[in-house]
Amino acid sequence: MKLSVIIVNYNVRHFLEHALSSVMVALQRVSGEVIVVDNSSVDDSCTMVKTLFPTVKLIESPVNLGFSKANNLALAKAQGEYILFLNPDTVVSEDCLFKCCQFMDEHSDAGALGVKMLDGSGKILPESKRGFPTTWVSFCKLTGLNKLFPKSGLFNGYYMGQLDYESDHQIDILSGAFFFTRQSIMNKIGGFDEAFFMYGEDIDLSHRIKLAGYQNYYLANTSIIHYKGESTKKSNLNYYHSFYQAMMIFSKKYFKPGNVFGFLFFIKCGILLKGILSWIRNLIVSLSMPIFDALVMLSGIFLIKKGWSFLYFKNTYYFSSLAFWTNAALFTGMWLISFFLSGVYEKRFKSKDLLLSVIVGFGLNLVVYSLLPETLRSSRMILLFSFAFVLFYAMLSRIILNKLSLNFWSIGSHLKKNMVVVGESAEIDQVEDILKASKVEYSIVNKLNAQQMNPDHGYWNRLLKELKVNELIFCPSVSSSKNIMNIMSGLPEQIEVKMLTESGAGLIGSPSKNNPAELYTLDLQYPLNQKVTRRQKRVFDIFFSLGLLLFGWIFIFLQTNKHRFLLNVWACLRGSKSWVGYSTQIARELKIPIVKPGILTPTAVSQGAETLDLSNQIISYYALYYSVWMDLDVCLKNISKLDS
Secondary structure (H helix, E strand, O other): OOOEEEEOOOOOHHHHHHHHHHHHHHHHHHOEEEEEEEEEOOOOOOHHHHHHHHOOEEEEEEOOHHHHHHHHHHHHHOOOOOEEEEOOOEEEEEOOHHHHHHHHOOOOOOOEEEEEEEOOOOEOHHHHOOOOOOOOHHHHHHOOOOHHHHOOOOOOHHHHOOOOOOOOEEEEEEOOEEEEEEOOOOOOOOOOOOOOOOOOOOHHHHHHHHOOOOOOEEEEEEEEEEEEOOOOOOOHHHHHHHHHHHHHHHHHHHHHHHHHHHHHHHHHHHHHHHHHHHHHHHHHHHHHHHHHHHHHHHHHHHHHHHHHHHHOOOOOOOHHHHHHHHHHHHHHHHHHHHHHOOOOOOEEEOHHHHHHHHHHHHHHHHHHHHHOOOHHOOOHHHHHHHHHHHHHHHHHHHHHHHOOOOHHHHHEEOOOOOEEEEEOOHHHHHHHHHHHHOOOEEEEEEEEEHHOOOOOOHHHHHHHHHHOOEEEEEHHHHOOHHHHHHHHHHHOOOOOOEEOOOOOOOOOOOOOOOOOOOEEOOOOOOOOHHHHHHHHHHHHHHHHHHHHHHHHHHHHHHOOOHHHHHHHHHHHHHHOEEEEEOOOOHHHHHHOOOOOOOEHHHHOOOOOOOOHHHHHHHHHHHHHOOOOOHHHHHHOHHHHOOOO
């Protein structure tokens, strides 16, 4: 047997399906086998593999073994002359595996090789080729110096910037997303070092192959797509912590004892500097639009006050400065809070969300105004005119900024997608079913079959520009992954590309290398998976807790265990618990979003919910149709049980 393809999977069922489909096509030119190790996924990954890919050797681990252990487990069962360690969030071109085997056959000095990796938009991923992580190289990477000098071998040694992507090269480090090597070498060096759990294992393995006397190569004439980050779902904090731990293990293995401290010191400095710069950037991006809104609103309310004072009272100084600026600050604050909670400051939002947030903010302002003492009230007419102004400004500003595509402002953009779909009629129907199930606003402006595939970049650029398309979807009938990758590489940056899985159950893609992959499926769409909804739930917990504290002298006497009641209030305030929720175990059993453990459960509003089936139905309904009003209903109906 020529080749064993090993894939470690964890909760990426649809991406795994697409990866396996592409591998099966590529294996038509190579004698081989596929081994999948599932690291205790809670989705239906294993069922999918057994159903759609019965020839695949599936190893189901009851626990998450980590990347290294899982690969070693499969390696022990592999029978191929060559081994490919492949991430599940990848797509290989149909000639990829053949060309890799051919290169290894012709280069006896080759210990391992990697290929040109593209992100979900067709752009080359720099980790296709990497250098040895010396102290200086790692520091430049962590501080961002490599981005300032992308083609410099001195400052961008991490990605070997001095080497072009269109030629084969000897390199130091291969990516674990696509790691092609010889079984004999893996047996010789002992496989992956299991001290590495998630990051750094590819650096260690690449280095040990070179220490064993072999060369690592970058192969330029074939490529894969890597939906970067989807298989790990890493946050920045977790990534840098894990990266540091991995570098600690690596440095202790290969650096002289006197150099370890210096290496780790520079790594820490780099991480700290990276964190500070990232924090400053995120702060600017996240606060720029709210500050701009606040300034415009305050200016508008000031002009309204001057105009109303002059027209109605014939005196521009009619209102007290204290009363007016108190009102202006409160009005502006309420609208900003409403915008935030409605998701207006997310990258994507619906026009109705903006309209609703302005109306809700107006309602909040009416309540706040009515609670103010007479001395701090200006005029209800100013509030009414301010409402009209904010509504006009909010709508107009978003239209203008969206037209200008000022992404720096982190403003929302219209959700409607103009699409071209390439596939057969039945496949296009599947695409529409998925889009409808995912509640995506879309318009399919053109439909092409696989025979109409034109590999010319100019053709696609003209077509997409003429039709004002922002998304291109390929279906399985377009059997050539190579042609798809070639088309993707020449598309404008604003064009997003997605692919329909073989089963027709999911659409996968990624807008750029800096963004996690997107997934549309026929699966149920849970509101609790959305950041805006989770934020609203958190805000409810805070305000309900504050309300209990404000009127605690009433509610505390309703509780049997008053100490527990106060502890629950504190737990919800600091975010370790929620007033309404369910256990993580139940979430995994029912395959619903994981939430913070609840003081109360959704079943608390129903009589006779003690049976398991009925209880699970109620919890599933809660997750599927969640709104803040559900939490309020549960809490009010169980106001004497908040000490649970």
